Amino acid sequence: MMLREVVRFAIRGLVANRMRSVLTMLGIFIGVAAVVVLTAVGNGAGQAISATVSSFGANTITVFADTTTSSDEGRDIRPRELTIADARALEDPEGAPAIARAAPIIQMLGVEARYGYSSHRIETFFGATPSYLDIAEFAVVEGSTLSEDDLAGARQVVLLGRTVADELFGGADPLGERVMIAGAPFTVAGVIVERGEIIGQDIDNLAFVPITSLQQSVTGYGPVDAIIAQATGPDQVNAAEAQILSVLDARYGITDPDDRTYQIFNQATLLDAISTITGLISALLAAIAGISLLVGGVGITNIMLMTVTERTREIGIRKAIGAPRGAILGQFLLEATMLSLFGGGLGVLAGVAVSSIHIGAFQPVVMPSTIVLAFGVTFAIGIFFGAHPANRAAKLRPIDALRYE
Amino acid sequence: MTATTHAGASGPALATQPVIQVDRVRKIYGQGAAEVRALDGVSVRIAPGEYVAIMGASGSGKSTLMHVLGCLDVPTSGRYLLDGIDVSRLNEAQQAIVRNRKIGFVFQSFNLVSRTSALANVEMPLTYAGVNRRERHRRAQAALRQVGLADRAGHKPNELSGGQQQRVAIARALVTSPTLILADEPTGNLDSTATADILNILDRFHRLGRTIVLITHEDDVAARATRTIRLLDGRVLSDSAHTGRDPGSTTERTP
Numbered sequence: 001m002m003l004r005e006v007v008r009f010a011i012r013g014l015v016a017n018r019m020r021s022v023l024t025m026l027g028i029f030i031g032v033a034a035v036v037v038l039t040a041v042g043n044g045a046g047q048a049i050s051a052t053v054s055s056f057g058a059n060t061i062t063v064f065a066d067t068t069t070s071s072d073e074g075r076d077i078r079p080r081e082l083t084i085a086d087a088r089a090l091e092d093p094e095g096a097p098a099i100a101r102a103a104p105i106i107q108m109l110g111v112e113a114r115y116g117y118s119s120h121r122i123e124t125f126f127g128a129t130p131s132y133l134d135i136a137e138f139a140v141v142e143g144s145t146l147s148e149d150d151l152a153g154a155r156q157v158v159l160l161g162r163t164v165a166d167e168l169f170g171g172a173d174p175l176g177e178r179v180m181i182a183g184a185p186f187t188v189a190g191v192i193v194e195r196g197e198i199i200g201q202d203i204d205n206l207a208f209v210p211i212t213s214l215q216q217s218v219t220g221y222g223p224v225d226a227i228i229a230q231a232t233g234p235d236q237v238n239a240a241e242a243q244i245l246s247v248l249d250a251r252y253g254i255t256d257p258d259d260r261t262y263q264i265f266n267q268a269t270l271l272d273a274i275s276t277i278t279g280l281i282s283a284l285l286a287a288i289a290g291i292s293l294l295v296g297g298v299g300i301t302n303i304m305l306m307t308v309t310e311r312t313r314e315i316g317i318r319k320a321i322g323a324p325r326g327a328i329l330g331q332f333l334l335e336a337t338m339l340s341l342f343g344g345g346l347g348v349l350a351g352v353a354v355s356s357i358h359i360g361a362f363q364p365v366v367m368p369s370t371i372v373l374a375f376g377v378t379f380a381i382g383i384f385f386g387a388h389p390a391n392r393a394a395k396l397r398p399i400d401a402l403r404y405e
Numbered sequence: 406m407t408a409t410t411h412a413g414a415s416g417p418a419l420a421t422q423p424v425i426q427v428d429r430v431r432k433i434y435g436q437g438a439a440e441v442r443a444l445d446g447v448s449v450r451i452a453p454g455e456y457v458a459i460m461g462a463s464g465s466g467k468s469t470l471m472h473v474l475g476c477l478d479v480p481t482s483g484r485y486l487l488d489g490i491d492v493s494r495l496n497e498a499q500q501a502i503v504r505n506r507k508i509g510f511v512f513q514s515f516n517l518v519s520r521t522s523a524l525a526n527v528e529m530p531l532t533y534a535g536v537n538r539r540e541r542h543r544r545a546q547a548a549l550r551q552v553g554l555a556d557r558a559g560h561k562p563n564e565l566s567g568g569q570q571q572r573v574a575i576a577r578a579l580v581t582s583p584t585l586i587l588a589d590e591p592t593g594n595l596d597s598t599a600t601a602d603i604l605n606i607l608d609r610f611h612r613l614g615r616t617i618v619l620i621t622h623e624d625d626v627a628a629r630a631t632r633t634i635r636l637l638d639g640r641v642l643s644d645s646a647h648t649g650r651d652p653g654s655t656t657e658r659t660p
Contacts (some may be wrong), residue, residue, distance in 0.1 A: 002533075005532045017521045209633075314519070317516045320516070321504065321510065321577065322533045322534065323501065324533070325497060391419070397477075398477050400471050402512070405489060
């Protein structure tokens with residue numbers, strides 16, 4: 001009953017100084033909005049990067065030939081190379097039961113493609129296998145995907161990314177047409193489903209041909225760039241990694257892990273690392289925004305001290321007619337907390353609104369926990385920064401306060 | 406609480422328990438050479454229904470006495486029983502409760518909370534007493550009616566004249582039905598018409614049986630009381646009963 005009255009007194013106090021209340025709220029408003037937006041940007045960036053990594057397929061482990069040359073007592077050790085045979089060995093259900101599939105790939109960057117008089121630079125030109133397309137989830141929207149027959153027969157067929165198809169053919173139907181890529185002729189078998197952009201990268205600017213065809217007509221029957229292995233399940237990724245190591249070590253006669261001529265790249269580990277880094281970045285951004293929130297809090301202390309001084313006489317009157325210390329403390333603490341909470345509430349709304357705007361390559365993501373936290377923090381700010389002025393008001397002696405001019 | 410109803414000491418009408426019983430109260434500020442004895446052994450008894458004027462020059466200790474009587478300050482030594490309760494050693498929270506329940510203040514400078522309607526000002530002591538909203542409203546309206554301001558309930562203090570503001574303050578002092586009305590130079594800031602108005606209202610409440618202690622330095626204001634206590638240098642100089650001057654020709658509002 002008393003509490004309701006104290007709330008009413010506090011609201012009356014705030015409304016009486018409308019302009020001042022609004023300006024004080026503005027400080028908290030800006031601080032909270034900044035925290036919400038910046039954490040949303042951090043989250044959004046992190047999710048976009050994770051999405052990029054995940055787009056390489058679920059539960060995958062990538063094996064690269066070690067491209068660094070190290071000097072061992074003055075003698076250059078040439079990098080060893082991975083082959084299609086290595087990939088086949090990793091698919092052995094005896095030696096590597098945790099591996100479902102292993103797909104070798106060759107990637108060529110910035111390759112020229114021609115069709116008639118039009119030409120286009122393909123960002124990434126893949127020599128791959130049907131299983132790679134399956135692992136990395138590249139489906140075709142027109143025509144048909146690469147088949148095992150295409151692979152076995154080293155057929156000169158190509159799947160084009162949406163960007164490549166549009167650039168070379170405009171609106172025309174590319175299926176069955178012959179294009180020149182890296183100087184070799186390929187017949188368009190299909191067009192890949194459009195994926196759009198991830199962190200500013202056009203991931204539709206690519207093309208796939210059977211890895212065997214690429215070797216036959218462009219790169220020669222040499223090494224492959226990488227082998228993408230997919231574990232049989234999310235819980236088998238670590239087992240799969242161990243099996244890759246043992247199979248490849250056996251094939252290359254490696255006994256000391258330091259002598260390994262290949263590198264393993266575990267997607268789950270990478271995702272963990274990315275989420276740690278983006279988490280840190282988010283926290284850092286939030287901390288920077290938090291400084292403005294702190295400034296807003298100091299603004300509350302400032303304005304409340306001013307209010308208490310200005311209303312010393314009122315406090316004296318209230319105490320003289322029997323207001324207990326708690327009622328005075330509560331009134332001014334509530335005024336501070338309401339300033340903070342209103343400012344914070346509006347800040348959350350503004351932050352969420354701003355976060356709905358697409359920033360460059362990604363979409364900021366507001367986490368519900370951020371909103372809950374923002375309210376908690378603004379409440380705490382109200383209490384913390386209102387405590388000193390409110391306490392000062394509550395401790396005033398009525399005779400001194402009444403004498404105050 | 407210990408009921409101290411034994412009669413015998415000085416002062417009139419001790420058949421019932423006194424509203425105020427002050428025994429050898431001292432209030433000393435500072436120490437050593439800078440020591441100031443604002444009150445130096447004051448003993449006063451005031452019976453229910455009395456209308457007492459406390460007079461004295463500035464520095465005589467009347468403001469300090471008023472603070473002690475109003476439970477705004479505690480004496481350095483001595484005893485003060487208000488309505489039978491020893492309030493001289495109460496802590497701050499208990500003092501606040503006593504002020505709220507037992508005392509109605511009227512100040513020289515009105516001391517209304519600005520930006521708050523007359524009605525809300527009158528309701529304020531009831532709010533701190535925890536009275537519910539409807540009851541508060543009813544009693545505050547009644548109190549405003551008693552001072553003739555029922556039609557000004559919604560006005561803010563700055564929309565009222567000095568005399569009207571002081572009447573609101575009196576309504577606020579009365580609304581809790583306090584044991585004691587403590588008026589500190591209530592007419593000090595008012596013109597003669599408003600002064601007459603306020604004194605008439607106090608007279609009326611006196612006739613209705615209220616105990617009123619009025620601090621003043623004006624003889625004609627003190628003359629309206631039934632008893633005058635004069636202070637000098639923190640001591641009681643004189644304490645004389647007299648009949649309150651009849652308001653005479655001044656017309657009074659019907660309650």
